[in-house]
Amino acid sequence: MTAVLDFTMGESAAALRGRLRRMVAEFFPDDFLGAFTDDPADLALTQRFSRLLADEGLLTVAWPREFGGSDGSVWEQTVVREEMWAYHEPRGPQYMGLNWVGPAIMAYGTAEQKAEHLPRIATGETIWCQGFSEPGSGSDLASLQTRAVRTGDHWEITGQKIWTSYAGMADWCVLAARTGDKDSGRRGISLFLIPMDRPGITVRPLRAMLGPHHLNECFFDSVVATDAEVLGEVGTGWSVMKTALAHERVGIARYARCERLLWLLRDVLRHEWDDLDEGVRNEWSGALVQVRVARLLAYRAVERQEGNEMVDLEASQARIASTTCDQQVAEVVSQLLGPRSLLGAAAGAPAHGAFEDHWRYAQAATVASGTIEIQREIVSRELLGRQAVR
Amino acid sequence: MRIALPEAALDFGRVADDVLRAAGGVDLARAAESDPRAAARAQECLAGIGMYDIDPRGCLEDAVAAAELCRVAGGHAVPYPVAAMLLRTSDATPFALVDARQPIIDHALTAGTWTAATLTGELFEAEPDAPVDSKVAPFAMTVRLRPVAGGTASVLDRRLGLLFGAWHLLGFGQRALQLAIEHTRVREQFGHPLSNFQVIRHTLADLSVGLEGLDLLCRFSLWSAFTDGSPSLADALSVRLEAQRVVKHTLRMAQQFHGASGFADEYDISVLVRHAQPGLRLPTDRGATLALLRTAIDEYGFDGPFHAGGVR
Numbered sequence: 145m146t147a148v149l150d151f152t153m154g155e156s157a158a159a160l161r162g163r164l165r166r167m168v169a170e171f172f173p174d175d176f177l178g179a180f181t182d183d184p185a186d187l188a189l190t191q192r193f194s195r196l197l198a199d200e201g202l203l204t205v206a207w208p209r210e211f212g213g214s215d216g217s218v219w220e221q222t223v224v225r226e227e228m229w230a231y232h233e234p235r236g237p238q239y240m241g242l243n244w245v246g247p248a249i250m251a252y253g254t255a256e257q258k259a260e261h262l263p264r265i266a267t268g269e270t271i272w273c274q275g276f277s278e279p280g281s282g283s284d285l286a287s288l289q290t291r292a293v294r295t296g297d298h299w300e301i302t303g304q305k306i307w308t309s310y311a312g313m314a315d316w317c318v319l320a321a322r323t324g325d326k327d328s329g330r331r332g333i334s335l336f337l338i339p340m341d342r343p344g345i346t347v348r349p350l351r352a353m354l355g356p357h358h359l360n361e362c363f364f365d366s367v368v369a370t371d372a373e374v375l376g377e378v379g380t381g382w383s384v385m386k387t388a389l390a391h392e393r394v395g396i397a398r399y400a401r402c403e404r405l406l407w408l409l410r411d412v413l414r415h416e417w418d419d420l421d422e423g424v425r426n427e428w429s430g431a432l433v434q435v436r437v438a439r440l441l442a443y444r445a446v447e448r449q450e451g452n453e454m455v456d457l458e459a460s461q462a463r464i465a466s467t468t469c470d471q472q473v474a475e476v477v478s479q480l481l482g483p484r485s486l487l488g489a490a491a492g493a494p495a496h497g498a499f500e501d502h503w504r505y506a507q508a509a510t511v512a513s514g515t516i517e518i519q520r521e522i523v524s525r526e527l528l529g530r531q532a533v534r
Numbered sequence: 535m536r537i538a539l540p541e542a543a544l545d546f547g548r549v550a551d552d553v554l555r556a557a558g559g560v561d562l563a564r565a566a567e568s569d570p571r572a573a574a575r576a577q578e579c580l581a582g583i584g585m586y587d588i589d590p591r592g593c594l595e596d597a598v599a600a601a602e603l604c605r606v607a608g609g610h611a612v613p614y615p616v617a618a619m620l621l622r623t624s625d626a627t628p629f630a631l632v633d634a635r636q637p638i639i640d641h642a643l644t645a646g647t648w649t650a651a652t653l654t655g656e657l658f659e660a661e662p663d664a665p666v667d668s669k670v671a672p673f674a675m676t677v678r679l680r681p682v683a684g685g686t687a688s689v690l691d692r693r694l695g696l697l698f699g700a701w702h703l704l705g706f707g708q709r710a711l712q713l714a715i716e717h718t719r720v721r722e723q724f725g726h727p728l729s730n731f732q733v734i735r736h737t738l739a740d741l742s743v744g745l746e747g748l749d750l751l752c753r754f755s756l757w758s759a760f761t762d763g764s765p766s767l768a769d770a771l772s773v774r775l776e777a778q779r780v781v782k783h784t785l786r787m788a789q790q791f792h793g794a795s796g797f798a799d800e801y802d803i804s805v806l807v808r809h810a811q812p813g814l815r816l817p818t819d820r821g822a823t824l825a826l827l828r829t830a831i832d833e834y835g836f837d838g839p840f841h842a843g844g845v846r
């Protein structure tokens with residue numbers, strides 16, 4: 145008989161959580177704050193760690209075996225996501241490939257594309273970037289203007305992308321370009337799988353509050369692409385992008401880092417905790433509740449995805465909860481730390497600067513992968529189109 | 535992991551909803567303000583669908599059915615203390631959580647004697663004293679408490695008291711959102727339905743996120759009430775806190791989006807806003823809930839089942 149309700153993830157998922165924690169603890173120094181710092185050694189470390197995860201079958205745990213995965217459950221995959229994000233994403237830029245590029249190629253790619261790309265994503269050998277946003281096309285992504293023009297037996301791509309994370313280090317890009325006419329909107333977009341060393345591509349890093357590698361500009365000047373590099377059918381890029389973005393929305397377990405940091409803070413402040421302002425300590429408790437709510441909303445989206453149901457609504461609801469919770473936690477943490485919340489890379493910074501780092505990241509949570517306003521548009525469209533709330 | 539409610543509980547909820555709707559829905563609540571027979575009609579409906587056969591302390595399955603009934607009852611502002619009767623301590627003695635310093639019980643006239651408990655477990659016999667005589671608590675009364683010598687309310691009773699109260703509020707909130715959606719789709723100003731205005735659409739979206747999250751937290755904490763062997767009330771308090779935050783805000787915004795009609799009793803939202811107030815404020819307001827939650831977390835933690843060996 146199945147349980148009435150059950151909020152445990154199963155023994156294998158729990159064991160996996162313990163195993164991942166041990167691996168992270170053994171592999172990374174205490175002051176590790178992710179791949180994207182001014183010290184290139186951090187990036188190198190994450191690349192090595194990704195290979196290690198791959199060797200143990202943990203990098204693409206829920207992928208089918210035929211594509212280099214371990215046939216794991218979505219809950220095992222959820223545990224991986226949570227533990228990785230909680231510990232500053234020790235897979236570095238890999239998560240882009242794992243989280244949505246791989247699944248998109250699995251769903252829409254040709255046999256050749258699958259054979260070429262999936263094994264190398266599964267082993268953590270390639271870094272991918274997402275070339276969607278443009279200077280004139282952010283939230284209104286379907287207005288993008290980068291052109292792919294048919295020239296003889298190939299395509300020539302010209303245009304500019306912006307905010308492209310990891311573009312400076314990426315081997316490959318999923319590039320969205322207009323193959324239809326200027327006014328073709330959603331129907332005229334195609335996706336190309338392009339190696340970043342192809343002639344005609346220039347990347348310029350953008351200095352940012354988040355630190356290096358997160359934001360770049362990419363210029364495409366008559367970059368050649370073949371038919372074999374089109375992902376899905378010509379003109380169907382929009383629907384692939386929509387699926388990709390839905391994956392992306394539940395792919396980052398922000399609540400997991402929030403929860404870890406709230407307890408870490410408690411530990412850091414243990415000697416002064418009882419003397420801290422009661423109101424702020426209350427807020428700390430309230431923040432734990434918001435973290436749990438965000439977690440449960442993410443689980444619901446995962447459960448729906450597993451059942452292959454439409455998840456637009458659930459993914460966006462989960463995303464709204466997890467990004468607002470990220471900012472709420474950042475605020476509570478800095479209230480409790482007081483002036484020490486400004487200590488970043490300085491010696492003696494609480495938790496080696498993890499709180500300062502989190503505050504900066506959390507600010508961008510409601511913009512990256514589709515702004516919170518756009519998530520609200522998606523949710524309200526679904527709501528107003530449906531009578532029943534439950 | 536099983537997040538979805540079992541089909542049997544959903545079916546039960548649908549039956550309860552149909553029966554209550556057929557009996558007048560929110561009209562019963564409206565009528566009850568001047569006619570005690572409305573409460574009796576509500577009770578008949580609830581008895582008819584088997585409310586008295588549920589043993590919410592017995593197993594999670596029954597508790598889920600009881601909780602679902604509370605939610606549905608909230609959606610119609612049923613003028614009857616459903617949660618208190620589900621947790622009755624004898625045939626005719628309902629159970630309520632109270633603040634011993636200012637003991638007030640909603641729908642107190644339902645019984646001559648109540649079992650009352652504080653969140654710390656002190657146990658009392660309660661007798662209705664005087665109506666609070668407020669439009670936002672038409673059925674609430676102050677009560678006289680007599681300590682039950684040597685008695686303590688069990689952890690499960692206190693957890694279920696908090697949880698059923700939260701499910702009840704969830705029902706109020708879900709109905710309020712539904713009314714707000716319906717109203718803003720139909721009402722036109724400036725040549726457009728109100729729901730064309732983005733500030734309204736986006737608020738509706740945020741309200742839905744709050745309610746969906748509350749719904750899940752309700753399910754989680756009910757499960758945890760039967761699986762967490764510690765004496766902690768943290769999970770149950772967290773749901774009360776979230777219900778207070780989310781439902782208060784949902785009711786407020788739903789009323790706001792009705793304009794002046796939101797205050798007219800012929801509109802359901804006005805009745806819902808008023809009749810939800812006792813549940814939102816008794817036995818603890820939001821600040822008191824939060825302070826209790828902090829103490830409970832200090833003592834017992836808040837890991838839930840999601841961590842192998844603690845959060846660190």
Ligand SMILES: Cc1cc2nc3c(=O)[nH]c(=O)nc-3n(C[C@H](O)[C@H](O)[C@H](O)COP(=O)(O)OP(=O)(O)OC[C@H]3O[C@@H](n4cnc5c(N)ncnc54)[C@H](O)[C@@H]3O)c2cc1C
Pocket residue numbers: 273274275276277281282283284306307308309310354358508511512513514515516517518732
């Ligand atoms: C850290 C980070 C990493 C990123 N990485 C990538 C990447 O790897 N690849 C990539 O392609 N892109 C990336 N992006 C870009 C991201 O997808 C866009 O920033 C996002 O889609 C918003 O676009 P925009 O910045 O042009 O803002 P705009 O669209 O100009 O929006 C500005 C403001 O106006 C609001 N707004 C816009 N339209 C509406 C509307 N219809 N109703 C109400 N409000 C509206 C927005 O919500 C926002 O608040 C990244 C962004 C960040 C912050």
